[in-house]
Amino acid sequence: MMQNDPVHEIGVDNGTTVQEFILLGFRAGRQGRWLLLIFFVVVYTLTLAENFVVIMIVVRDSHLARLPMYILLSNFSCLEICYVSATVPRMLYDLSFAHGVISFHACFLQFYNFFSLGNTECFFLSAMAMDRYLAICHPLRYSKIMSQQACYKLVAACWILGFLWYAVPVFLISRLSFCGHNTIDHFVCDPGPLFALACPPLGYVPLLFNISVSSVVLATFLFIVVSYAFVSVTLVKRSSQGSSMKGFSTISSHLAVVMLFYGSVVAMYVGPNGEDQAEATKVVTLFYSAITPLLNPLIYCLRNDQVKEAMAKLLQRRSMK
Numbered sequence: 001m002m003q004n005d006p007v008h009e010i011g012v013d014n015g016t017t018v019q020e021f022i023l024l025g026f027r028a029g030r031q032g033r034w035l036l037l038i039f040f041v042v043v044y045t046l047t048l049a050e051n052f053v054v055i056m057i058v059v060r061d062s063h064l065a066r067l068p069m070y071i072l073l074s075n076f077s078c079l080e081i082c083y084v085s086a087t088v089p090r091m092l093y094d095l096s097f098a099h100g101v102i103s104f105h106a107c108f109l110q111f112y113n114f115f116s117l118g119n120t121e122c123f124f125l126s127a128m129a130m131d132r133y134l135a136i137c138h139p140l141r142y143s144k145i146m147s148q149q150a151c152y153k154l155v156a157a158c159w160i161l162g163f164l165w166y167a168v169p170v171f172l173i174s175r176l177s178f179c180g181h182n183t184i185d186h187f188v189c190d191p192g193p194l195f196a197l198a199c200p201p202l203g204y205v206p207l208l209f210n211i212s213v214s215s216v217v218l219a220t221f222l223f224i225v226v227s228y229a230f231v232s233v234t235l236v237k238r239s240s241q242g243s244s245m246k247g248f249s250t251i252s253s254h255l256a257v258v259m260l261f262y263g264s265v266v267a268m269y270v271g272p273n274g275e276d277q278a279e280a281t282k283v284v285t286l287f288y289s290a291i292t293p294l295l296n297p298l299i300y301c302l303r304n305d306q307v308k309e310a311m312a313k314l315l316q317r318r319s320m321k
Contacts, residue, residue, distance in 0.1 A: 018104060018178040018179070018182045018197075019103065019104050020101050020102065020103055020104060020182060021101075021102050021103075021104065021107050021182045021183070021184050021189065021197075022100050022101055022102075022182055022183045022184065023094060023100045023101075023102055023184050023186060023187055023188070023189075024100065024183060024184065024185045024186070024187075025091070025094050025095065025100060025186075025187045026095075026187065026282065027279065033095050033098070034095075036095055037092060037095040037096060040088060040091065040092060040095070040290065041092060043088075043290055043291070043294055044084060044088045044089075044092070044290070046294055047080070047081075047084050047290070047293045047294045048081060048084075050077075050294065050297035050298065051077035051078070051080045051081045051293070051297055052077075052081070053297070053311075054073065054074060054077040054297050054300075054307070055074050055077050055078060057307055057310045057311050058070045058071075058073065058074035058310075059074065060310075061310040061313070063310075064306065064307075064310055066148060068131055068146045068147075068148070068150075068151040069128070069131055069132075069135070070306075071148070071151050071152070071155065072124065072127055072128050072131060072151065072154075072155065073128070073300060075124065075155050075158075075159075076121075076124050076128070076296075076300070077297060079117060079120055079121060079124060080121075080293040080296055080297070081293075082113075082117055083114075083117040083118065083121065083289070083293055084289065084290055084293040084294075086110060086113045086114045086117055086289075087110070087114055087187070087188045087285075087289045087290070088289070088290055090102070090110065090187075090188070091187045091188070094187065102189065107184075107189040107194075108170060108173075108174045108189065110188060110189050111170060111173075111188075111189040111190070111191070111194070112166060112167075112170045114188060114189075114289070115166050115170070115191075115213075116162055116163045116165070116166050117162070118265075118288075119161075119162045119163075119165050119166060119216055120158055120159060120161075120162025120163065121162075121261060122162075122216050122217065122220040122221075122261075123157075123158040123161055123162050123216075123220065124158050125220065125224060125254075125257070125258055125261065126220045126223050126224055126227075127154050127155075127158055128254060129223065129224040129227040129228060129254065129258075130223075130227060131146060131151075132227070132228070132231055132250065132251055132254060133227040133228075133230055133231055134146050136231050136234050136235065136251075137230055137231060137234045165212060165216065166212060168208075169205070169208055169209045169212050172205045172208065172209075173191065173194060173195075173198075173205055173209065176194075176198040176199070176202060176205060177198065177199040178194075178197050178198055178199065179199040181197065182197065183197075184197070185278045186278070186281065186282060186285070187282060187285075187286075188285065188289070190281070190285070191209060192281070217262070217265060217266075221258075221262050224258055228251055228254070228255060231251055232251070235251070250304075253299050253300055253304075254300070256299050257292075257295075257296050257299050257300055260288075260292045260295060260296075260299075261288060261292055264284055264287045264288035264292065265288060267284045
């Protein structure tokens with residue numbers, strides 16, 4: 001798998017001299033790799049099961065299926081299934097066979113899918129914040145503004161915009177020349193290691209990519225914070241007038257998911273420098289790519305009273321058959 005082997009090279013007219021990359025993955029011995037494999041098989045299985053349960057509950061319950069909040073949540077669970085599947089199966093494969101070799105095109109396909117799905121998650125978290133803002137701050141206008149049709153259009157916009165956003169930056173990165181070694185010290189194809197492997201001059205590509213990432217993360221995070229700030233003020237006013245405090249439970253769950261996701265993303269930019277940076281980056285990437293999709297259904301839905309009630313009805317109907 002050396003770079004001077006003609007089997008691992010393609011022509012310069014395709015923008016690169018590297019046909020394959022080697023993912024180093026985790027610095028662990030054989031026993032450590034098997035322990036990691038077992039752990040992440042369990043995490044991946046539970047993540048799929050939890051999110052499939054959420055989707056099934058919403059789809060099978062005619063009442064929840066009409067509510068914008070649960071239309072968004074069921075799509076969010078679908079997104080989480082895709083998000084965790086963009087990286088974890090490949091990681092499990094490399095842990096099982098100590099393989100590590102990934103083709104140039106497979107690497108950039110994983111890169112594009114991983115970042116596009118993460119981008120889509122930012123838009124969905126913003127959409128859910130807007131939904132809660134309209135429901136709590138403008139309850140009389142909520143049903144008119146957030147109709148089923150409007151909600152489905154919002155869902156479509158999140159998916160489409162999420163996948164269009166990185167199309168040009170990822171394409172431009174793939175056109176860079178990778179004429180050095182082809183070893184990536186990560187378990188996924190990440191832009192940092194890819195830029196490190198690219199031959200100078202890189203031009204405006206790194207700046208364009210950083211602007212693309214930062215603009216989405218900052219804009220959506222500020223939108224979410226402002227939305228929930230208005231929601232919190234409205235709930236405080238209502239509680240002082242003797243109204244129910246149930247709304248605080250809902251937004252606290254939403255904010256917990258937001259903090260988990262955005263906190264780990266921010267940690268990518270303020271992590272340690274030096275030799276420990278690569279390992280710290282892997283840990284943070286694992287957290288938001290594998291652990292948060294496991295925790296989100298528990299935080300968002302499975303502790304929700306309406307979801308619990310719908311699940312009980314579903315189980316009751318199945319037991320009567």
